[in-house]
Amino acid sequence: MYKPLEIAKNIFYVGVNDRTKPLFENLWPLPYGVSYNAYLVVDKQTALIDTVDLCYSDVFFQKITSVLGNRPIDYLIVNHMEPDHSGSIAWLVSKYPEIRIVGNKRTLDMLKGFYGITRNVVLIQDLEELHLGECTLQFYLTPMVHWPETMMTYVPEKKTLFSADAFGAFGALDGGVLDTQLTPGRYRDEMIRYYSNIVGKFGSPVQTALNKLSGIDIDAICSTHGPVWTQKTQVAEVFNLYDQLSRYEADPGLVIAYGSMYGHTEQLAEIIASSAAEHGLKKIVMHNVSKSHESDILRDVFAYKGLLIGSPTYNNKLYPGVESLLSGLQNRYMKNRFFGCFGSFTWSDASAKQLAAFAEASEFEMIADPVIMKQAMLSEVVEKARNLGQCMARKLLSGVEVVPNNSANCH
Numbered sequence: 001m002y003k004p005l006e007i008a009k010n011i012f013y014v015g016v017n018d019r020t021k022p023l024f025e026n027l028w029p030l031p032y033g034v035s036y037n038a039y040l041v042v043d044k045q046t047a048l049i050d051t052v053d054l055c056y057s058d059v060f061f062q063k064i065t066s067v068l069g070n071r072p073i074d075y076l077i078v079n080h081m082e083p084d085h086s087g088s089i090a091w092l093v094s095k096y097p098e099i100r101i102v103g104n105k106r107t108l109d110m111l112k113g114f115y116g117i118t119r120n121v122v123l124i125q126d127l128e129e130l131h132l133g134e135c136t137l138q139f140y141l142t143p144m145v146h147w148p149e150t151m152m153t154y155v156p157e158k159k160t161l162f163s164a165d166a167f168g169a170f171g172a173l174d175g176g177v178l179d180t181q182l183t184p185g186r187y188r189d190e191m192i193r194y195y196s197n198i199v200g201k202f203g204s205p206v207q208t209a210l211n212k213l214s215g216i217d218i219d220a221i222c223s224t225h226g227p228v229w230t231q232k233t234q235v236a237e238v239f240n241l242y243d244q245l246s247r248y249e250a251d252p253g254l255v256i257a258y259g260s261m262y263g264h265t266e267q268l269a270e271i272i273a274s275s276a277a278e279h280g281l282k283k284i285v286m287h288n289v290s291k292s293h294e295s296d297i298l299r300d301v302f303a304y305k306g307l308l309i310g311s312p313t314y315n316n317k318l319y320p321g322v323e324s325l326l327s328g329l330q331n332r333y334m335k336n337r338f339f340g341c342f343g344s345f346t347w348s349d350a351s352a353k354q355l356a357a358f359a360e361a362s363e364f365e366m367i368a369d370p371v372i373m374k375q376a377m378l379s380e381v382v383e384k385a386r387n388l389g390q391c392m393a394r395k396l397l398s399g400v401e402v403v404p405n406n407s408a409n410c411h
């Protein structure tokens with residue numbers, strides 16, 4: 001039923017699309033689905049690189065047999081053990097009992113732990129090679145991108161990198177698989193959301209991996225999720241994006257995230273945003289934490305350098321959705337942001353203090369005083385809110401364009 005999908009000479013795509021699951025890791029929305037990518041290298045010996053979620057093992061098998069017919073698979077290379085990629089291993093072994101399973105020490109520990117598999121395993125070390133015939137598989141251990149056992153497999157003869165989760169994106173592959181067959185820009189936001197939600201905690205290991213890969217010549221990146229990157233500009237773009245995100249660098253834009261029970265904190269958010277826009281800032285994204293999914297807010301905070309967070313005081317603490325967002329940011333070691341905060345209270349002013357403490361712990365640069373509103377919007381509060389928006393616009397735009405002198409009271 002399936003036609004073999006050869007993405008480069010002797011390399012076949014055998015991954016699958018999942019447009020059924022609503023949530024990835026039962027947490028992160030999948031509005032456009034997701035692909036679980038796997039690849040076959042067909043040479044004197046054959047190697048399958050990664051498997052797919054168990055739910056799709058039947059489709060996966062049909063795709064493999066469309067390429068191999070009755071020919072066996074000699075090796076399974078396990079770049080990553082998270083079950084969206086390892087879920088079909090036990091099933092695969094039942095179909096190909098003589099397959100040799102290749103992984104590093106941590107991979108093999110997990111293989112035994114998850115699936116009880118200890119037979120026909122091949123332990124490899126960092127930078128070890130496996131020769132299939134004309135093609136060589138070189139293994140680069142890249143721990144914590146995204147799990148401790150994660151590694152990448154490079155085929156120098158094809159200048160092709162099988163990168164596990166790295167450079168992956170949410171979004172099913174609608175028709176094409178290669179970036180030349182689809183609209184790559186469509187996946188950019190979903191790549192940032194994938195990075196920020198799934199890999200974002202591991203900026204430092206990602207930097208280590210990028211340095212390790214910097215000496216190799218890469219013409220194609222085959223990730224476990226999203227398009228296969230083959231165009232020179234796309235390969236460079238996804239590398240640069242990963243480098244930027246893992247250094248917590250960002251574009252000069254602003255995220256305003258706020259919680260609001262009765263609209264007071266929201267009014268502050270609107271005044272601040274209008275002021276920032278009046279002072280020349282165009283890239284502004286606003287999120288009501290009670291409505292926006294946290295995965296979208298995290299994506300935008302990773303993408304933009306400016307961050308303003310607003311919260312009413314709630315039970316003498318932060319508003320729950322704001323508290324959850326801060327926890328998500330701290331969990332990902334978010335740093336290197338211009339920051340400001342605002343909020344409202346009725347009898348106890350707790351939220352601004354907690355937001356300021358968060359900023360200090362994160363070593364964010366506080367750009368102006370917090371804006372606090374007690375019960376109702378007084379004219380001096382409006383002025384402070386306008387000042388906060390103006391300060392953020394100035395901070396983000398300085399260095400990008402000429403910022404006129406003005407009377408803003410910024411830090």
Ligand code: FEO
Pocket residue numbers: 080082084085146147165224225
């Ligand atoms: Fe796509 Fe970390 O699994």
